[in-house]
Amino acid sequence: MTPDGVVxxxxxxxxxxxxxxxxxxxxMESSPFGRHIRLSLKPGxxxxxxxxxxxxxxxxxxxxxxxxxxxxxxxxxxxxxxxPEGDAVVAYSKPITAGQSYMIFGNxxxxxxxxxxxxxxxxxxxxxxxxxxxxGHIVTEQAxxxxxxxxxxxxxxxxxxxxxxxxxxxxxxxLQPMEVDSHE
Amino acid sequence: xxxxxxxxxxxMGRVAYARIAPNEDMILGIExxxxxxxxxxxxxxxxxxxxxxxxxxxxxxxxxxxxGPAVEIVSLAGEVRSEENGTPCASLSGVxxxxxxxxxxxxxxxxxxxxxxxxxxTLEEWLPDVDPVSRTVRQRQ
Numbered sequence: 001m002t003p004d005g006v007v008x009x010x011x012x013x014x015x016x017x018x019x020x021x022x023x024x025x026x027x028m029e030s031s032p033f034g035r036h037i038r039l040s041l042k043p044g045x046x047x048x049x050x051x052x053x054x055x056x057x058x059x060x061x062x063x064x065x066x067x068x069x070x071x072x073x074x075x076x077x078x079x080x081x082x083x084p085e086g087d088a089v090v091a092y093s094k095p096i097t098a099g100q101s102y103m104i105f106g107n108x109x110x111x112x113x114x115x116x117x118x119x120x121x122x123x124x125x126x127x128x129x130x131x132x133x134x135x136g137h138i139v140t141e142q143a144x145x146x147x148x149x150x151x152x153x154x155x156x157x158x159x160x161x162x163x164x165x166x167x168x169x170x171x172x173x174x175l176q177p178m179e180v181d182s183h184e
Numbered sequence: 185x186x187x188x189x190x191x192x193x194x195x196m197g198r199v200a201y202a203r204i205a206p207n208e209d210m211i212l213g214i215e216x217x218x219x220x221x222x223x224x225x226x227x228x229x230x231x232x233x234x235x236x237x238x239x240x241x242x243x244x245x246x247x248x249x250x251x252g253p254a255v256e257i258v259s260l261a262g263e264v265r266s267e268e269n270g271t272p273c274a275s276l277s278g279v280x281x282x283x284x285x286x287x288x289x290x291x292x293x294x295x296x297x298x299x300x301x302x303x304x305x306t307l308e309e310w311l312p313d314v315d316p317v318s319r320t321v322r323q324r325q
Contacts, residue, residue, distance in 0.1 A: 017207075022205060025204065025213075026203075027202060028220060033197075066230060079285045080300075089253060089254075090234065090300060106258075109304050109306075124258055135286075136285050167302075170206060
């Protein structure tokens with residue numbers, strides 16, 4: 001019960017975002033089909049390059065990926081605690097070095113950054129060099145694939161792209177689906 | 185249990201991607217995405233994002249409450265099946281990481297998983313040869 005006598009039901013915690021509420025709560029795009037691709041991540045390459053290079057050759061600019069298990073020579077990850085600056089509700093921590101790690105399972109999204117370059121957003125469960133099982137946001141440019149290729153199931157997103165754009169409500173740049181202008 | 189279908193043949197259909205906004209319930213958000221796209225049945229083909237807090241079903245019937253923010257979604261698997269009245273019903277399980285990176289896993293509970301910053305989710309429509317609701321045979325194309 002609240003101090004003013006209102007009976008409180010069990011409910012999830014909501015956070016007040018720093019920016020104005022956007023009435024569009026689900027921003028979506030769809031396509032009649034997706035191309036399915038099995039990718040092998042090349043040993044010695046960064047996770048970023050091992051995803052971006054082969055998909056660029058296939059002209060895939062947007063994709064959703066499942067990264068199956070595999071070893072990394074080195075890997076850094078971030079967690080997302082409350083933003084110490086208070087600009088947003090949370091902010092990524094400084095990269096945490098996991099060392100020689102095993103990625104147990106990962107999901108990744110290929111999109112286009114604000115600078116119009118490829119962007120890979122990846123979250124994964126890993127076993128770190130010390131043996132701890134941890135999870136978080138993978139720094140794809142600093143994760144180096146180990147001695148063996150790692151399988152990835154890719155589903156391409158056709159007819160629309162994922163662009164990183166500044167989100168006024170959260171004050172964070174996020175991937176957003178956007179229709180491709182076929183007249184360009 | 186006599187109506188239990190052990191094998192269901194079909195094919196994949198349309199693909200939908202969504203960014204779901206803060207404070208929306210993850211499960212309801214995915215169900216509404218199916219409604220909006222006209223998907224009767226779908227599989228989650230990829231998802232990542234963050235939750236304010238997470239609520240998972242424990243093996244003893246208790247709720248595993250993972251305190252955020254943010255609780256990162258590091259693995260999400262599941263499907264959406266429509267009930268006879270057309271209501272899409274999502275069953276989602278996965279692994280989340282708390283603000284220190286410690287991981288927890290299980291079935292996500294309806295109403296306990298509000299989105300923190302964003303949820304990126306890709307769904308692939310599942311088109312069974314025989315509609316599990318009406319049991320009518322769909323013409324193969």
